């Protein structure tokens with residue numbers, strides 16, 4: 001191509017394989033066939049979205065035989081299967097991911113180009129599957145990618161919400177939520193499987209059957225309809241499955257009405273049971289405790305566990321068994337991983353199916369259950385820990401309540417044997433709290449599984465010393481750490497192709513599936529040409545982001561300034577407000593000293609607040625108002641620019657992360673279990689300014705403390721300060737700049753039209769029990785930023801540290817994390833062998 005193309009179509013030029021002419025011709029043919037036969041349009045009437053769909057179907061065609069083959073292979077080899085259960089999957093767009101993992105992106109690019117279409121524009125038309133809130137849902141998506149890439153026989157199970165996370169608009173500085181109908185156009189990636197419909201039961205009662213067995217009767221039934229999506233591994237011909245369940249009314253549901261002749265009403269009322277999978281609860285790190293959420297959790301669990309058992313029964317191991325299936329080997333053939341407590345009912349559902357349906361004895365059923373299930377905890381925040389009211393639980397799931405009662409009795413019996421005199425301990429450890437009238441899902445998850453893990457070393461340690469201390473003392477062997485990771489495919493190869501190419505020219509492409517190889521980049525830390533290339537790539541990424549923001553949001557930012565970025569869910573513990581106080585101070589300093597030479601900064605915020613989270617929404621408004629004040633102030637010029645980006649999610653992250661200079665990771669120590677945006681920014685050459693919290697601790701270990709800006713209280717200091725009594729007013733009185741910033745908020749400097757608008761924020765900041773101790777870390781945070789500024793003035797020194805950060809990011813690959821789960825929890829073996837390509841014979 002002519003070099004001029006590069007700017008609009010930068011993926012065109014890549015070292016990742018030159019398209020073969022015959023592939024290009026084939027792609028064009030298939031594309032045209034889909035436009036004609038699948039979309040049923042001709043060129044005169046086809047829309048851009050039709051072109052997107054045609055290319056999506058074309059790419060999907062390349063997946064199909066690999067997908068079928070993978071299933072055949074898994075049946076033939078009958079290796080142990082891994083089942084990942086999660087209420088959230090924040091997948092993002094599929095098209096570019098599929099092309100890259102199949103290695104066909106260059107042919108597709110070329111074919112579209114020859115037909116006068118632009119792949120990057122078409123990619124933007126895909127609505128993203130945003131079936132998650134934040135880190136927890138995105139982690140599930142990264143793990144699916146790694147499990148496929150490592151050749152595991154792995155399945156994701158989740159819910160197919162009609163509405164995923166809401167679309168965020170910022171109107172007059174306020175967050176507004178809009179429904180995001182991601183299924184408005186049919187989704188080309190999913191295949192419905194009505195033949196595998198599964199019944200899920202609710203309500204009713206339990207009676208004693210003649211043969212002394214418990215029988216659940218008079219329940220209502222809702223059907224779970226599976227929708228399968230392909231999960232391609234990287235360049236290994238593996239295509240695993242993500243199975244999402246959608247609620248379908250059962251005709252029996254309104255049997256009475258149907259029979260009474262009220263046919264129209266009976267059909268109309270079916271929709272109420274289909275509400276179960278209507279919408280994702282938009283809370284991150286927070287449990288709302290609504291019955292509809294409990295219905296969702298059971299819906300996922302019941303459908304999935306029945307499906308898992310059905311697959312076990314159909315498996316090779318049972319081929320010879322004609323009548324009675326032997327469940328002894330079930331834990332050797334299935335591992336179920338719980339993504340937090342949200343699918344914790346798996347423990348009881350597996351028990352119920354083994355006992356009531358498969359006729360196993362209680363002890364054997366419990367042994368099998370524990371050996372099958374493992375549990376990942378993602379948060380210590382008390383408001384996020386699920387506890388269901390006994391009444392609600394018992395009414396909705398009467399048989400499960402009985403089984404939990406049995407499990408609890410069994411569990412407390414063991415506790416009593418170990419600590420005979422310790423009544424207090426028994427009270428603390430009960431799964432069913434009769435005083436609070438709650439069922440503790442965290443405790444149920446620990447008792448019902450053989451492994452429990454946190455998501456970063458520090459978090460796993462805190463789990464053992466705080467909320468799960470008693471359980472750790474009971475079963476120390478269960479507790480593990482599995483530090484989170486991110487997939488290097490989406491978070492470097494796809495989102496930052498120029499950096500990926502640059503790295504590959506130096507160290508080859510092994511890093512794509514073995515991220516630890518990045519450490520070879522250390523050899524080039526003094527290579528002047530490499531330093532300049534890294535700088536160029538970062539600058540071009542910043543330019544690209546600037547243009548995108550200009551075009552789509554009419555936001556102006558200057559790519560020559562430092563991009564200082566905090567993008568993540570809005571939550572008080574993440575302390576976006578501390579960043580905001582810092583911004584106000586920087587503003588005040590420029591005003592006070594307009595002639596001083598300072599570096600130009602663009603401070604970027606982005607993130608959604610839960611719709612019911614008043615304080616978080618007010619913080620968004622404050623940031624927006626500060627941004628407005630700064631931009632309207634003629635003294636400031638281009639030295640400081642503050643922007644709040646609308647609708648942060650996976651797709652926007654893919655554009656922002658490659659452009660980050662400085663990564664803000666400033667939670668109060670002890671509260672961010674891991675964090676994963678910290679890893680994404682590091683991998684893309686951003687430097688971290690952060691507290692010693694979550695995975696920041698390990699980032700610091702990997703890169704060395706000279707190559708990261710750490711500040712603030714350690715967890716231990718937070719603990720001691722809380723013990724001694726945190727006094728916000730002390731900090732306020734003793735730091736003039738801090739005092740000034742807070743007074744400006746209080747006096748309406750940022751909200752002249754309504755001077756009291758932020759009074760709640762001011763009040764809470766100064767309370768002595770302010771939970772997130774913002775003021776305690778302010779001064780050190782400001783000093784850390786001065787170190788940042790100092791370093792940034794020396795472009796070469798800064799870039800060397802960027803290189804060292806990229807080189808040290810290897811540990812944070814989700815491939816590493818999944819290898820650890822595979823070895824220490826699931827007992828399965830990853831492979832780097834490729835499956836035979838689809839044109840080879842049947843396995």
Ligand code: KOT
Pocket residue numbers: 133135136139283284285286287340378379384455484672673674675676694
């Ligand atoms: C809790 C309740 C509902 C929805 C989400 C949560 C949740 C999210 N709990 N923890 N998380 C985050 O999980 C990420 C992945 O492990 C972590 O990196 C992050 O620190 C957690 O806050």
